[in-house]
Structure formats: structure tokens, C-alpha cells
Amino acid sequence: MSGLSLRRIGALALRYLxxxxxxxxxxxxxxxxxxxxxxxxxxxxxxxxxHSDVLGQTAGLLLSGVLLWDILFRSxxxxxxxxxxxxxxxxxxxxxxxxxxxxxxxxxxxxxxxxRTLIGVGVAVALALPFYDYNLxxxxxxxxxxxxxxxxxxxxxxxxxxxxxxxxGMGAESIAWAVIFALAPLCGIYYPIATLPYWLQPLAWTxxxxxxxxGMRAVLLDHAFRLDYFLYALLLNSIYLSLGIKTFxxxxxxARERGSLLQSSE
Amino acid sequence: MAxxxxxxxxxxxxxxxxxxAVDGISFDIARGATCAxxxxxxxxxxxxxxMLLGLLLxxxxxxxxxxxxxxxxxxxxxxxMNFSSPYVDLPQRLTVVENLTVYARLYGVSQVRxxxxxxxxxxxxxxxxxxxxxxxxxxxxxxxALAKALLNEPEILLLDEPTASLDPDTxxxxxxxLTDYQRRSGATLLLASHxxxxxxxxxxxxxxxxxxxxxxxxAPHELIRRYGRKDMExxxxxxxxxxxxxxxxx
Numbered sequence: 408m409s410g411l412s413l414r415r416i417g418a419l420a421l422r423y424l425x426x427x428x429x430x431x432x433x434x435x436x437x438x439x440x441x442x443x444x445x446x447x448x449x450x451x452x453x454x455x456x457x458h459s460d461v462l463g464q465t466a467g468l469l470l471s472g473v474l475l476w477d478i479l480f481r482s483x484x485x486x487x488x489x490x491x492x493x494x495x496x497x498x499x500x501x502x503x504x505x506x507x508x509x510x511x512x513x514x515x516x517x518x519x520x521x522x523r524t525l526i527g528v529g530v531a532v533a534l535a536l537p538f539y540d541y542n543l544x545x546x547x548x549x550x551x552x553x554x555x556x557x558x559x560x561x562x563x564x565x566x567x568x569x570x571x572x573x574x575x576g577m578g579a580e581s582i583a584w585a586v587i588f589a590l591a592p593l594c595g596i597y598y599p600i601a602t603l604p605y606w607l608q609p610l611a612w613t614x615x616x617x618x619x620x621x622g623m624r625a626v627l628l629d630h631a632f633r634l635d636y637f638l639y640a641l642l643l644n645s646i647y648l649s650l651g652i653k654t655f656x657x658x659x660x661x662a663r664e665r666g667s668l669l670q671s672s673e
Numbered sequence: 674m675a676x677x678x679x680x681x682x683x684x685x686x687x688x689x690x691x692x693x694a695v696d697g698i699s700f701d702i703a704r705g706a707t708c709a710x711x712x713x714x715x716x717x718x719x720x721x722x723x724m725l726l727g728l729l730l731x732x733x734x735x736x737x738x739x740x741x742x743x744x745x746x747x748x749x750x751x752x753x754m755n756f757s758s759p760y761v762d763l764p765q766r767l768t769v770v771e772n773l774t775v776y777a778r779l780y781g782v783s784q785v786r787x788x789x790x791x792x793x794x795x796x797x798x799x800x801x802x803x804x805x806x807x808x809x810x811x812x813x814x815x816x817x818a819l820a821k822a823l824l825n826e827p828e829i830l831l832l833d834e835p836t837a838s839l840d841p842d843t844x845x846x847x848x849x850x851l852t853d854y855q856r857r858s859g860a861t862l863l864l865a866s867h868x869x870x871x872x873x874x875x876x877x878x879x880x881x882x883x884x885x886x887x888x889x890x891x892a893p894h895e896l897i898r899r900y901g902r903k904d905m906e907x908x909x910x911x912x913x914x915x916x917x918x919x920x921x922x923x
Binding site for chain 2: 410412414426496666
């Protein structure tokens with residue numbers, strides 16, 4: 408990755424920050440769904456806590472799940488939706504005739520995804536404290552590992568969806584929203600992977616998020632940080648993310664062959 | 674010894690399945706020249722420009738720009754080139770100054786504010802620096818797009834129909850700006866255009882394309898003489914309609 412320019416990555420990140428800065432509606436939109444989800448699951452938790460031994464002991468189980476899930480979801484959208492903005496703006500050709508390299512575009516998308524995720528989930532995390540007396544940071548240091556693995560997985564899905572849209576056009580845009588919800592039941596956000604049908608469990612274990620949510624339950628229920636879950640998720644993420652980057656770069660190469668960068672909004 | 678051409682194209686082809694968008698064209702453009710790529714719709718002008726920019730990969734052929742092989746060394750070439758087209762936009766919601774700042778940084782412009790101030794004055798766009806790009810008129814957008822194309826003081830400027838959809842006054846101002854820039858910087862200009870009076874005024878070299886092939890090339894006055902016509906408009910019509918005029922067609 409020689410010749411990477413932080414200046415160019417920063418320039419593109421600045422373009423997205425300008426957009427955010429100009430529109431308070433965008434900032435509210437970033438925080439809106441994570442906050443609504445947190446409020447909803449907070450009430451569900453409060454109700455179920457009186458009827459469930461598990462929730463009675465660990466009321467934060469569902470809230471931790473929903474907030475961590477939003478880290479994954481927001482980081483995916485942070486890559487794919489921001490990339491779609493370039494397509495909508497018919498700006499992709501301008502970017503690709505500039506000295507910006509495709510890998511620098513990827514890094515810029517990742518950095519703005521991080522900012523968007525921190526804003527979106529950060530507001531929900533902050534509001535969970537006065538609303539439900541729940542502090543996500545009570546997970547302690549393992550939270551850093553959970554965050555890292557979820558963001559990496561979100562970036563991978565974001566890049567794969569962006570590559571798909573680059574190849575098939577904006578008609579495939581709805582996949583950005585749909586794909587992650589197809590994975591949600593397999594990730595064990597609110598229940599252990601063992602709850603899944605036997606034949607689905609091996610598939611679930613191929614997802615880094617499954618290891619994160621199992622790890623989260625280990626911290627909350629057993630007060631133990633499971634290094635094996637963390638390392639396995641990291642290993643899977645390193646494989647998937649490199650595949651995601653290669654797929655995106657291949658889609659750019661193919662777009663150069665097909666001439667679709669010039670008509671990328673159509 | 675003569676200086677090597679800044680753009681060298683050899684047997685360039687771009688095929689989309691059975692469609693031959695560009696079919697074995699070769700040409701050289703000298704440093705400081707202003708060259709027009711002419712032809713009807715679908716002649717291969719935009720495809721050629723897109724390949725020169727590295728936006729489109731050729732099926733076959735060789736391109737050298739500023740003595741670097743393209744698209745292989747696009748990283749070395751692109752910082753020294755730029756491009757403007759009415760068919761490629763800038764982000765609509767960003768203001769003019771935000772758009773130009775982002776692109777100035779992408780092109781590695783060292784003193785961004787100073788450069789923007791100069792371009793704002795030269796192109797008369799500083800009055801709407803703080804307006805969103807999407808709120809501008811077509812003429813204002815074209816001037817902003819040209820400002821973006823001049824940010825890095827490019828040695829080669831590629832322009833796809835630079836005055837399309839502009840009123841005569843704005844179009845004339847744009848041509849004046851391009852002529853000034855070319856004279857001051859010694860840059861090479863390659864433009865695709867349908868405006869023949871513009872070509873006669875700006876260009877010292879013309880390449881005529883039809884169905885992806887070069888059918889004529891030379892200085893505008895040479896082509897007018899060769900085709901026995903009174904201006905480039907008539908020459909263009911002859912060639913675009915494929916009129917065979919004895920040995921005059923190359």
C-alpha cells in the first residue's frame with residue numbers, strides 16, 4: 408500500500424464532514440434509529456426483567472445487544488450509504504480522474520463510517536443512562552474488542568454491498584438495508600447461538616458478530632472475557648475484510664472496463 | 674531534437690462486445706497545442722477522453738501521457754492533468770468553496786485559499802462561493818467545473834463539450850478563460866466539441882472521428898481547404914455524414 412496519501416484520504420473525509428456539518432437533520436437521522444431501538448428494547452427489558460430469571464439477574468443483556476448491533480449496522484451503512492451519495496451526486500467520475508486511489512476511497516469511507524457510528528450509537532448510549540440507568544461502558548475493556556470486531560464486520564458488508572451496486576447499478580441499493588437484516592437472526596444478538604437449529608449453528612459461527620455477542624453474554628452472565636471469541640472474530644474479520652476490499656477494488660476495475668464510472672448514477 | 678508529444682496514442686481500441694466504440698486510432702498531440710476531437714454522437718470522442726483519463730480501460734493499444742504509460746502509471750499522470758465535463762457533476766449540497774477545497778486537497782494544491790481566491794476572481798465565481806453547487810445555474814456550474822479543472826494548474830486539460838448548454842455570452846467568456854490559461858501556462862488542451870466556430874477559434878489541431886475511427890486530421894484551415902468548404906461546420910457535416918469526396922477522405 409505504498410504511496411497512500413493521508414492528505415487525499417482526509418480531503419474526501421472532509422467532503423463527508425462538510426455534508427454532516429451542513430445538515431442537522433442528517434445528524435439527528437444518524438442518532439434517531441439507534442435511540443428509538445434503545446428506548447423500545449429498554450421497555451421490553453424492564454417488562455421481561457420481572458418475568459425472567461436471566462433478565463432479572465442481568466437487565467442489560469438486551470440493551471447491550473441492541474446497542475452493539477447498532478454499531479455493526481451503522482458502520483455498514485456508514486460505508487455503503489456514503490458511497491451511494493457519490494453515485495447520486497454523479498461525482499464518482501470526478502473522483503476517479505483525480506489522483507485519489509480506490510484504496511484511499513475505501514479508507515476515507517471507513518473513517519467517515521467510524522465518525523457516523525460514534526455519533527449515531529454514542530447518542531443512544533448516552534441516553535440509555537438517564538432513561539434506564541444502563542451504562543454500556545460497564546462492559547469494561549472487552550467493549551473495545553466488541554466495538555472493533557463489529558465495526559470491521561460492518562465495513563466488510565458495506566464494501567461488498569457497494570461493490571454490488573457499482574456492478575449492478577443503483578437498482579441494487581435496497582440490498583444495503585436488507586442484507587444485514589438477513590444476517591441478524593444468525594448473529595445471536597438476543598439469544599445464544601445454541602438456540603438456533605443444529606444445522607444453522609455452523610453457519611452462525613462463521614460470522615464474527617456471533618462471537619462478539621457470545622462474548623458479550625460471557626461478560627454479562629459469567630463476568631469473564633472470552634479471549635477465544637475475540638480472537639476468532641478478529642481472524643474471521645481479517646479474512647472477510649481483505650475479501651471485501653479485494654471485491655470492491657475488482658468492482659472498480661470492472662467498472663473501468665465497462666465504462667460505467669461515467670454513467671454511474673443511471 | 675524535437676520534444677516528445679505530451680499525448681501519444683497508438684492503435685487504441687475499445688470494444689463493447691461486437692460494438693467498436695474506438696477502433697484503432699493513433700495520434701500525437703504536442704505540448705502547448707489545443708486539439709479538438711470532433712465527430713457526431715457515438716463517434717468515440719468521450720470514449721477516447723475517458724481512456725486518456727484512465728476512467729475507461731482500453732481493449733487494446735498504447736497511450737503515453739507526459740511520457741508515462743497510461744493507465745499503468747495513472748498515479749503519476751493524474752496529478753498533472755484535469756478534466757471538465759457538463760455530464761459529470763460535483764456534489765450538489767456542498768457549497769462551491771467546499772467543493773473546490775475538497776478537490777484542491779485531492780490534487781495536492783499547496784496554498785488552497787490563495788488558489789481559490791485567484792480562480793474565484795479569474796472565473797468570476799467568488800460571488801457565489803458560499804452557495805450550494807446544486808443551486809447554481811448551468812452557466813455558473815460550468816464555470817465552477819472549470820475552476821475545479823484548473824485547480825492544480827494542469828499541464829494537460831481535457832474538456833468534454835466545455836461550452837455545451839451555455840448562452841453565447843457565457844460560452845464566449847469560457848473560451849476567453851481557456852485561451853488565457855493556455856497562453857499563460859503553455860498547457861495542452863484536448864477538447865471534444867460540437868461547436869465548430871469554437872474549434873476554429875481555439876484549436877490548432879483537429880481530429881475527426883467517425884464510428885470509432887479517425888477519418889481526417891490536421892489544422893482547421895487545412896481541413897477547410899482540403900474539403901473545399903467555407904468553414905469547419907461544413908467540413909464537419911461532410912465527414913459526419915460520411916460523404917465520400919474522391920481522395921479527400923483519409
